[in-house]
Amino acid sequence: xxxxxxAGPWITQREIDYVAQAVGTAWYRSANLFQQRFEAAFxxxxxxxxxxALPSCTSAIHLALLAIGVGGDDEVxxxxxxxxxxxxxxxxxxxxxxxxxxxxxxxxxxxxSLEQAITPRTRAVLPVNLYGGMPDYDRILxxxxxKRIVVIEDAAESVGSLYRGKKAGSFGLASVxxxxxxxxxxxxxxxxxxxxxxxxxxxxxxxxxxxRRKGDRAFWNAEIGQKYKMSSLQAALGxxxxxxxxxxxxxxxxxxxxxxxxxxxxxxxxxxxxxxGTTNSVWMVTAVMDAALGWRKEDLADALAADGIDTRxxxxxxxxxxxxxxxxxxAVAAKRNLIAYDISPRAINLPSALSLTxxxxxxxxxxxxxxxxxxxx
Ligand SMILES: Cc1ncc(COP(=O)(O)O)c(C=O)c1O
Numbered sequence: 001x002x003x004x005x006x007a008g009p010w011i012t013q014r015e016i017d018y019v020a021q022a023v024g025t026a027w028y029r030s031a032n033l034f035q036q037r038f039e040a041a042f043x044x045x046x047x048x049x050x051x052x053a054l055p056s057c058t059s060a061i062h063l064a065l066l067a068i069g070v071g072g073d074d075e076v077x078x079x080x081x082x083x084x085x086x087x088x089x090x091x092x093x094x095x096x097x098x099x100x101x102x103x104x105x106x107x108x109x110x111x112x113s114l115e116q117a118i119t120p121r122t123r124a125v126l127p128v129n130l131y132g133g134m135p136d137y138d139r140i141l142x143x144x145x146x147k148r149i150v151v152i153e154d155a156a157e158s159v160g161s162l163y164r165g166k167k168a169g170s171f172g173l174a175s176v177x178x179x180x181x182x183x184x185x186x187x188x189x190x191x192x193x194x195x196x197x198x199x200x201x202x203x204x205x206x207x208x209x210x211x212r213r214k215g216d217r218a219f220w221n222a223e224i225g226q227k228y229k230m231s232s233l234q235a236a237l238g239x240x241x242x243x244x245x246x247x248x249x250x251x252x253x254x255x256x257x258x259x260x261x262x263x264x265x266x267x268x269x270x271x272x273x274x275x276x277g278t279t280n281s282v283w284m285v286t287a288v289m290d291a292a293l294g295w296r297k298e299d300l301a302d303a304l305a306a307d308g309i310d311t312r313x314x315x316x317x318x319x320x321x322x323x324x325x326x327x328x329x330x331a332v333a334a335k336r337n338l339i340a341y342d343i344s345p346r347a348i349n350l351p352s353a354l355s356l357t358x359x360x361x362x363x364x365x366x367x368x369x370x371x372x373x374x375x376x377x
Contacts, residue, residue: 002308003309004308004351004353004356004363005353006182006284006310006311006350006351006353007181007182007284007351007353008181008353008355009241010251012244014243017240018237022232022236026233032232033232034232034236034239035229035230035232037235038235038238038239039051041243042192042238045242045245046194047170048195049195049196049201050194050196050201051194052201052205052208053190053192053229053234053235054192054193054208055228055230056180056189057085057154057156057177057179057180057191058085058088059226060177061089061126062226062228063204063207064176064204065092065093066093066226067204067207068123068124068152068173070093070123071095072094073095073121074096074121074122075095075123076098076122076123077097077117077124077149078097078098078099078125078126078128078318079100079108079109079128079340080102080317080333080340080341081340082130082318083315084318084323086318087099087126087318096329097327098119098333099317099337100116100336100337101113101336101337101340102130102339102343103136103339104339106136106275107133107343108133108136109125111135113337114140116336118147122147122149123149123150124149124150124151124152125140125144125151125152126154127140127154127171128154129154129158130157131283131284132161132168132252132272132283133272133280134162134275134278134280137153137171141171150173151172152172152173152175152176153168153169153170153174155169155177156177157183157284158281159281160249163278164278169194173195173197173200174193174194174195175193175195177191177192184248184283185238185242187230187234188237189234191230202214207223207226208228208229210225210227211223251354252281252282253282255285255361256271256272256280259361262362266365266369267372268292268293269287269290269369270290271285272285284312284349284350284352285349285351285352286314286347286348286349286350287348287350287368288343288346289346290346293372295346295371297313297314297346298313300348301348303367309351314343314344314347314349317333317334317341317344319334320344350368351364
């Protein structure tokens, strides 16, 4: 049986040509040219002054926290429903992740919960554009400014999304993207950090290069840093993908449109939201099953897998993971984050690969509708 993939890229001859060009030419004095071109083009696309190409989005978050000087007694707030890559770097720098609830409609950071989670120790917040959805940035930025908290936008999943006409990646002191193989725009593995703040940019550059300052003599390290660098081959792939970004995002939205029309009359299934003033690039089409249907996401995933349909569970609340079992934040989060704990057990990501056909989506919707009505009966 041919499986219907949950995620995957759209690669054309342009990508193959650029990577071949990088393999053939990006050495000696040209060793960094593709990275420079990719950074400049990505910064221009998002509308930010500076961009740094990195090995992953996880490293981008780590670098941002290091450069801002987060550590020690600091707390950093993250939404409870996200991939652990948002919160793990907070522990890398020795700070404490604090888990806030999500909004019932966007599944992104909830403003009232953020406000509740802020303490005198809060240093930063990482709103996440979950599955391409956008949180209410106007109000989050306003609340953060009032409390003097740094905002780092985790835009890993949201290339092509918009909030009030501004691109995902435009918000906060810094923003970060992932180009993992499952993402809309991919470099296989990779990430990008963006900012408009020149001092932060210079510090990130230095920390990403083993603590070497621009212009210093060779092999002269001012600080202990990281080795966070994207290769030319990845940057060449990213550049080719970026030149097609509008087409990639349009295809994601087209796939979402197929789901919307096929599931239009299916009751008990809620898909990704697109509140007024936002555009959702729908990295992952996601279905939340009504509680009354009684589906657990793991059982639903098994039932679909039996028909060759690959899915992913909606992220488990971070505070429910064994990784955080020892954190004193867990008990608070489990009581406070009622929406994350309500939605997560009954939601799954549906096949969203860029290679999908309308027939495949039709098949997935047919199976899903049948499963929904079987439980309802
Ligand atoms: C919300 C979110 N943040 C961060 C990351 C980390 O990205 P990477 O895998 O490139 O380190 C991901 C990746 O899957 C993500 O979904």
